[in-house]
Amino acid sequence: MSKNCNTRKWLEWVDGEHESDTGFTCNKCHNQMWAAGREQELHANLDRHEYRSRYKRCFEPEA
Incomplete structure (x- = not known):
């Protein structure tokens, strides 16, 4: 199994009260x-x- 965000146990879908x-x-x-101060960047990437699906750690800054 390849390592990417989709296979990590700490990645989860959250149903919030707002979109x-x-x-x-x-x-x-x-x-x-x-x-x-980079929370929006993280959420945008995870969307x-x-x-x-990229082979990587849960979060890596994009080059």
């Missing part, structure tokens, strides 16, 4: 990204199938 807080979240790096 803006519904979607995939990564519990491993959420707080770290939020503290760095993309191509990003979640």
Whole structure:
């Protein structure tokens, strides 16, 4: 099994009360990204199938 966001135990789908807080979240790096002011970047990446399916750690900055 390849390593990517879709196979990680800390990636989960969250049903929020609003569309803006519904979607995939990564519990491993959420707080770290939020503290760095990059939470929206993380959520935008996790919404993309191509990003979640890439062989990589749960979160990597895009080059």
